[in-house]
Amino acid sequence: MSLVTTDWLEKNLTNENIKVLDCSWHMPNTKRNGKDEFLKEHIPGSIFFDIDKFSDPLAKFPHTIPTSDLFENLSSEIGIKNSDHLIVYDSLGIFSAPRVWWMFNYFGHNKISILDGGLIKWKNENKKIENGPEKISQKSQFKCTTKNEMLVNIAQVKENINNKKFELVDARSKGRFDGTENEPRPDIKSGSIPKSCNLPWMECINPISKCFLSKEELKKKFEKININKSSTVAFSCGSGVTACIVAKAFEIIDGKNFSIYDGSWTEWASQPK
Structure with a gap:
């Protein structure tokens, strides 16, 4: 189930094995900031996934895939477990969420789905929205198996x-x-x-x-x-x-x-x- 619908997610939001990640990222020439927009509105229970943070800090080029050690540490800090079914979305419908879908697959976690239509479709259907900072669960011990x-x-x-x-x-x-x-x-x-x-x-x-x-x-x-x-x-x-x-x-x-x-x-x- 590599794609999920907004209706499916709405029905499964309270499932303890589901973690929802807001992966919104914008091109540098747009002057938009994904985290700032997340604080104003996001799908209930979402955690913000910062693509630029989840990147190699020593790389010459933007958001280069990080080492497995860094990815493990950053994923663990926001409470992601290997047993979690991750649902990723972004504020543009389908734009940056597939990048995160690929990253987790690359690091061996294939229990991940993209919310088809993202936040735009979710809002157009008048589904519930939250604001403010995310509630991070207890730090986990996420492990990678790099492909x-x-x-x-x-x-x-x-x-x-x-x-x-x-x-x-x-x-x-x-x-x-x-x-x-x-x-x-x-x-x-x-x-x-x-x-x-x-x-x-x-x-x-x-x-x-x-x-x-x-x-x-x-x-x-x-x-x-x-x-x-x-x-x-x-x-x-x-x-x-x-x-x-x-x-x-x-x-x-x-x-x-x-x-x-x-x-x-x-x-x-x-x-x-």
């Missing part, structure tokens, strides 16, 4: 240009991919990684309901970009967040394995010329 195959690095991406071991799908807008639209980070030029293809993340989401498109609709989106169905697939974007949306869409179709290029275009475009 290294769910991550690719820049060396693998460079090698892949010549040996094509996997398909690389870029989740950014067509303009950013083609180099005709500016990147949100002013020091980064737009463009694309050689031999990658483009499926903008927005095309995987219903613009009205903010839910993922149906399985059949998503299947057609992937058929249009003509990737090799027998190949493994990796996903990239600007900095590793929206790549996870398209990766989730790919997983919805038939549950195939995938990986994320975490450094994504920000790392690629920052290489010395």
Whole structure:
């Protein structure tokens, strides 16, 4: 059950095995702050999951996946247990929650579901909202079992240009991919990684309901970009967040394995010329 509906969550909010995480994160050019917005409104009982905090503090690029030790410590601090069924959502419908879904899967915790439609759908249905700080339960002892195959690095991406071991799908807008639209980070030029293809993340989401498109609709989106169905697939974007949306869409179709290029275009475009 990798996606749950708002009605399902409403019925299961009091289940002691359920933990709800507000994973709201915003692009740097929006001037919005996920934690500030969480304090004003969130789904009852939610805990705020800070994507930037759950990142490697020594990394050169934004919100790089942390070490397993750091992820264990931070998850334990907010009371997450290996027995918990995590429900992740964000304030934009489907945007940053898939990143957290991927992170937990990468660290071996697959008891995690995305709230389809997120906070937008929840509010549109007039379901209950809370405000103020979260109530953190007792510190836990969360443990990771890292799945290294769910991550690719820049060396693998460079090698892949010549040996094509996997398909690389870029989740950014067509303009950013083609180099005709500016990147949100002013020091980064737009463009694309050689031999990658483009499926903008927005095309995987219903613009009205903010839910993922149906399985059949998503299947057609992937058929249009003509990737090799027998190949493994990796996903990239600007900095590793929206790549996870398209990766989730790919997983919805038939549950195939995938990986994320975490450094994504920000790392690629920052290489010395």
